[in-house]
Amino acid sequence: MATANIKEVARHAGVSLGTVSNVLNRPDTVAPATRQRVLDAITTLGYVRNDSARQLRAGHSRTVAIVVLDVANPFFTDVVRGAEQVIEEAGAMLVVCNSGEDSARERRHLELLEEQRVRGVLITPVGHGPQPNLDKLVDRGIPVVLVDRGTGRANRCSVAVDDVLGGRLAMDHLLDQGHQRIAYLGGPVSIAQVADRHAGAAAALKERGGTAELRVAVTSNLTVAAGRRAAEELLALPARQRPTAVFCANDLLALGVLQELTARGLRVPADVAIVGYDDIEFADAAAVPLSSVRQPRDQLGRTAAELLLDEADSGDTHRHRHVVFQPELVVRRSSDQPRR
Amino acid sequence: MATANIKEVARHAGVSLGTVSNVLNRPDTVAPATRQRVLDAITTLGYVRNDSARQLRAGHSRTVAIVVLDVANPFFTDVVRGAEQVIEEAGAMLVVCNSGEDSARERRHLELLEEQRVRGVLITPVGHGPQPNLDKLVDRGIPVVLVDRGTGRANRCSVAVDDVLGGRLAMDHLLDQGHQRIAYLGGPVSIAQVADRHAGAAAALKERGGTAELRVAVTSNLTVAAGRRAAEELLALPARQRPTAVFCANDLLALGVLQELTARGLRVPADVAIVGYDDIEFADAAAVPLSSVRQPRDQLGRTAAELLLDEADSGDTHRHRHVVFQPELVVRRSSDQPRR
DNA sequence: GCGAATAGATGAAACGTTTTAGCCGCTATA
DNA sequence: TATAGCGGCTAAAACGTTTCATCTATTCGC
Numbered sequence: 001m002a003t004a005n006i007k008e009v010a011r012h013a014g015v016s017l018g019t020v021s022n023v024l025n026r027p028d029t030v031a032p033a034t035r036q037r038v039l040d041a042i043t044t045l046g047y048v049r050n051d052s053a054r055q056l057r058a059g060h061s062r063t064v065a066i067v068v069l070d071v072a073n074p075f076f077t078d079v080v081r082g083a084e085q086v087i088e089e090a091g092a093m094l095v096v097c098n099s100g101e102d103s104a105r106e107r108r109h110l111e112l113l114e115e116q117r118v119r120g121v122l123i124t125p126v127g128h129g130p131q132p133n134l135d136k137l138v139d140r141g142i143p144v145v146l147v148d149r150g151t152g153r154a155n156r157c158s159v160a161v162d163d164v165l166g167g168r169l170a171m172d173h174l175l176d177q178g179h180q181r182i183a184y185l186g187g188p189v190s191i192a193q194v195a196d197r198h199a200g201a202a203a204a205l206k207e208r209g210g211t212a213e214l215r216v217a218v219t220s221n222l223t224v225a226a227g228r229r230a231a232e233e234l235l236a237l238p239a240r241q242r243p244t245a246v247f248c249a250n251d252l253l254a255l256g257v258l259q260e261l262t263a264r265g266l267r268v269p270a271d272v273a274i275v276g277y278d279d280i281e282f283a284d285a286a287a288v289p290l291s292s293v294r295q296p297r298d299q300l301g302r303t304a305a306e307l308l309l310d311e312a313d314s315g316d317t318h319r320h321r322h323v324v325f326q327p328e329l330v331v332r333r334s335s336d337q338p339r340r
Numbered sequence: 341m342a343t344a345n346i347k348e349v350a351r352h353a354g355v356s357l358g359t360v361s362n363v364l365n366r367p368d369t370v371a372p373a374t375r376q377r378v379l380d381a382i383t384t385l386g387y388v389r390n391d392s393a394r395q396l397r398a399g400h401s402r403t404v405a406i407v408v409l410d411v412a413n414p415f416f417t418d419v420v421r422g423a424e425q426v427i428e429e430a431g432a433m434l435v436v437c438n439s440g441e442d443s444a445r446e447r448r449h450l451e452l453l454e455e456q457r458v459r460g461v462l463i464t465p466v467g468h469g470p471q472p473n474l475d476k477l478v479d480r481g482i483p484v485v486l487v488d489r490g491t492g493r494a495n496r497c498s499v500a501v502d503d504v505l506g507g508r509l510a511m512d513h514l515l516d517q518g519h520q521r522i523a524y525l526g527g528p529v530s531i532a533q534v535a536d537r538h539a540g541a542a543a544a545l546k547e548r549g550g551t552a553e554l555r556v557a558v559t560s561n562l563t564v565a566a567g568r569r570a571a572e573e574l575l576a577l578p579a580r581q582r583p584t585a586v587f588c589a590n591d592l593l594a595l596g597v598l599q600e601l602t603a604r605g606l607r608v609p610a611d612v613a614i615v616g617y618d619d620i621e622f623a624d625a626a627a628v629p630l631s632s633v634r635q636p637r638d639q640l641g642r643t644a645a646e647l648l649l650d651e652a653d654s655g656d657t658h659r660h661r662h663v664v665f666q667p668e669l670v671v672r673r674s675s676d677q678p679r680r
Numbered sequence: 681g682c683g684a685a686t687a688g689a690t691g692a693a694a695c696g697t698t699t700t701a702g703c704c705g706c707t708a709t710a
Numbered sequence: 711t712a713t714a715g716c717g718g719c720t721a722a723a724a725c726g727t728t729t730c731a732t733c734t735a736t737t738c739g740c
Binding site (some may be wrong): 015016017018019022028030031034056057058059085122 | 715717718719720721722724726727
Binding site for chain 3 (some may be wrong): 018053054057202
């Protein structure tokens with residue numbers, strides 16, 4: 001019950017307190033016989049290190065935090081898994097905090113983390129404005145790495161995925177397939193990802209210089225239901241104006257479009273091709289497997305963690321870096337049929 | 341950079357160190373004027389409490405841990421959200437640890453958590469065997485609450501959902517609709533949930549005492565692909581033996597069945613009715629919205645957290661409890677059509 | 681106006697570790 | 711033989727809080 005401390009271990013093993021500490025932290029500096037005696041004492045007493053005391057002495061903890069917008073979002077869960085891997089390999093511990101897109105909760109989390117003197121923070125901040133809380137951490141010397149948001153700040157590292165390139169990839173693919181009337185589906189446009197993916201698609205179209213055209217349909221959100229509604233609207237167009245391909249800002253929209261089209265008797269990809277974004281688990285499992293732009297999510301987490309550890313370890317010799325990953329187009333059946 | 345401590349605050353405010361502590365912890369015991377002076381000093385120095393020192397003194401931390409089998413599994417993410425809510429309301433912090441179904445990682449996490457003297461642990465343990473690591477925590481006086489596994493241990497609380505009842509609900513519903521040939525799909529049977537849900541279905545069938553029959557099709561796992569394969573096999577049966585309803589051990593299987601059936605030209609629910617389990621987000625968004633058995637996932641988390649806090653606070657007056665929640669059938673289109 | 685109670689503040693001890701300076705006895709070197 | 715070096719260990723300081731016993735004015739009851 002009452003947890004044994006290092007002093008009791010020392011007494012039990014007939015050595016000084018410092019020797020026990022040495023057994024724990026620099027085992028090779030203590031004679032084998034003594035070491036064994038101490039280890040025996042540790043097991044018989046069921047001694048467990050007290051991390052608070054250790055941290056107090058060390059001045060900082062061995063845990064790293066990741067603050068995500070939504071623990072239930074597959075994007076973040078994959079990022080977490082990637083980061084976890086690196087952090088655990090380094091012998092540290094990753095704690096996951098959920099801001100839930102609520103800046104008050106975010107602030108509260110950061111305050112607590114600061115009190116805990118965490119080794120560093122990986123974070124996708126709520127909103128896009130200035131970040132006084134994060135600045136405060138950085139001022140204190142706590143490394144902060146931005147994940148998928150706010151790239152380019154001078155005083156911290158960041159990792160992100162190039163959404164403009166993602167839009168480009170999707171568009172290039174559809175143009176390669178010979179589509180002339182293409183729709184981009186997404187919204188609200190205030191979301192940077194929605195805007196960037198559109199920008200990429202538009203840029204690709206312009207560069208190709210052909211006669212193809214891109215129609216934009218703004219949705220109110222990025223859900224399956226919104227995809228269905230948008231598909232209905234597309235179907236209401238006169239046949240000659242109707243797009244032969246739809247590029248969706250995420251996979252949920254794309255699945256909604258797929259469902260509505262097939263329900264109305266259209267064939268995918270023969271009548272309408274579809275490309276989604278995110279390559280969620282269900283993309284491959286859909287009735288018609290969905291082409292999608294895949295982001296290297298776990299690598300995002302891994303790299304973020306590596307940058308963090310580098311900053312935490314190398315201190316002032318550290319140079320902040322902004323790593324941008326390239327997404328990748330996964331072509332599946334939903335868009336795999338050239339136009340004549 | 342160098343973080344100010346309580347002593348510097350005291351000096352800056354011209355009071356003793358104890359007074360600063362009082363301002364922080366028992367503000368009403370210190371005169372308003374002094375209090376204000378201290379608060380001013382705190383803000384000008386940018387003082388932030390050192391939690392390690394606080395914990396060291398207190399003997400335990402203010403964080404609670406939840407150890408889940410998979411951070412990316414929607415079941416657990418919802419449980420986490422529920423627990424989070426309660427824990428944060430109590431002014432504590434919830435840290436999420438991922439065992440990834442790996443007992444070595446689980447052990448390592450528990451060791452670290454023990455070193456950190458966490459306030460308590462919510463956990464879905466890997467495997468079903470004895471739990472020496474957890475026993476060790478309990479011996480130390482650290483409250484442990486089991487989540488959705490291992491109900492009934494005498495020395496700890498637990499929360500779970502009644503899977504047998506879930507199977508019953510689904511079966512009763514299908515029988516109510518007049519189905520006579522029903523299939524249960526799921527596997528491997530070594531998974532307790534798969535077995536329990538089947539047991540519930542079988543029990544319901546027996547109690548009704550009608551002429552209906554239940555055919556069991558064992559799948560190799562619980563994925564969309566497995567659902568498709570199983571559906572193929574069902575379709576290969578002679579029409580007279582073919583089930584008119586399928587109850588699936590989870591929603592992924594059910595979605596696979598739905599896809600394969602519609603791809604083969606059968607109508608759901610007119611030709612075959614489907615009921616899934618878990619009520620995942622996509623159940624409602626499927627081409628034919630899926631009936632499913634819903635588990636009160638966030639409530640599972642909330643209750644687990646409440647039990648934990650009760651044990652942590654009330655100490656020896658605490659009585660261990662085993663709370664079992666009842667699942668609920670959500671009827672949607674996939675099974676909403678009575679047989680003649 | 682006197683003793684008692686009380687509000688407000690103080691100083692020191694304690695929490696459990698890590699680290700550093702130093703001590704002791706031995707061996708290798710000159 | 712003296713000295714330096716070294717392996718192995720010890721003792722004590724330091725980390726930053728919280729708490730508790732104590733002290734000093736001030737207020738209250740009579």
